[in-house]
Amino acid sequence: MSEKLVFDRPQAVIDRATHYCPGCHHGVAHRIVGELLDELEVTQDTILVTAIGCSVFLYNYLNVDAVEAPHGRAPAVATGVKAARKDKFVLTYQGDGDLASIGMAEIIHAANRGENIAVVFVNNTVYGMTGGQMAPTTLIGQRTTTCPSGRCMEHEGAPIRMTEIISSLGGVTYAARAALNNVKNIRQAKKFMRKAFQCQIEKKGFGFVELLSACPTNWKMTPIQANERIETEMIPYFPLGEFKDTLDEGGTC
């Protein structure tokens, strides 16, 4: 009986071990990005802009041209890349500390200009790389190294819902939130990311996908507990779904 290969590593993904902690979802998100670049046939035309945080080494795992941005500035760097190379597929991949804190101005304005780029936003409710400090997305009551007794509304304010903010901006073509905690949600994440990437391929403007993602190390949980936390604590505050989809309306510019 001849064997039929049904599942393989995408061309866009390099065959090497990642540096992520066990149970971290960055690897899952990378895999989806790689699959989509191949499926949409843009791997060789992609310019990736990496951010600061645990994902800074994404360029070591993807077989694409890449440039490293300063903390939070990936959307501005991507704006420059796109201005220089309009025909390339330009992608940023950013954590919550990167995108929702230091880089808040850059993401809002790139989105509002309707830059023809795709943004993957990995929300794990902490600063992972620097050791688990409070992020703008840290949930009320969540303990981190800089809110050791738990984030409190009165002192630290409310966790920021980025997809809701992004979807309110005129320049945005597509904005959605998915989660990476189970197979069903991962499938949905890929579907949403495909649409976000499609915006750019069809030259219809800014595509954004938020991925609720686990950081078992800094949450001090097992990978299974971390998946459960996404379901029971994160999704109720960060609801999943498509918040803006004007892909069929011809985009923004």
Add this chain to the structure above:
Amino acid sequence: MSKQTERIFVKGNEAVVRGALAARCKCFFGYPITPQNEIPELMSSELPKAGGEFVQAESEVAAANMLLGAGACGIRAMTSSSSPGISLKQEAISYMAGSNTPAIIVNMNRGGPGLGDIGPAQGDYYQSTRGGGHGDYRLLVLAPATGQEAYDMTIKAFDLAYKYKNPVMILGDAILGQMKEAITPWQPEGIDDEAGREWSLSGAKGREKRLIKSLYLEEGALAGQNKNLQKKYEDMQSYVEYEEFETEDADLVVCAYGSIGRIAKSAVRNLRKQGHKVGLFRPITLYPFPSAALLALAKQGKKFLTIEHNLGQMVDDVRLAIRTVADSDFAPIYPGNLPIPEDIEGPVLEWLEGK
């Protein structure tokens, strides 16, 4: 180089834009700040006509990072600002220096520190020549004194940025940016629009992927990167420019750069008419600093008086250059004031009387 005979009457800021367009600048990223607003304004109307892209960024931070993105793609790109805005651009400038990315940054220096004023000053000399952002790095710094030099040096800046794969700063001031005078534009020949083809990002079709980064975590890797950068800065030392005026028989050499260098030239002319043996040394590249030429003058036994539109910054480089044989005195022109030749003649005469 082909000469264009028709002269045009333009502000220094416009001369920079005309030079950039002649050098086939293809991307410009700006943010308003006086006294350089004519640069983004003119770019917004002229660059699209030349097939380029203009973006008004949300901040100087973003503009400089856009420049990093375009520079990494090997596209001739530029940003401009004035002092407080240049401070914000330092983050990306350090990253561009660290990742060998060519780019042009124009600073029309205004008075500081802080918000200062919108008048002319040279208070950003240290920031321009010492790095300004974090880490061990240098920019090539060109200091035009006239509209024509602003035009010529902007063209040259693009070639230098590509030659050294390094950010180049054009350091002017509010006098240069705002003053109108006649210039003769010319069109450089033989520009290679694809100059970065061997290293720039364009998608990995038919070749290995490329990475432009400044992070070096492996044991010894950062030391290696810094050694390479240092080697580049040593190579740059061969590129120096300066003007010497009436130095041959001069007892006292005034050291001044940019607009102040130009005003000092008038002062030297006036003082010569009165019989004083004074000359002018005007550095045109501030980094690399024309140390060897200054040292040669010092070895002839000349005395030095550095005059700057700040409280004493370039004087450090003058002293470093001549330290083995001589020293330099210093006279400040306070930032924000608009000096005239008499303001330079005054301290020179005082010095002559005192010696």
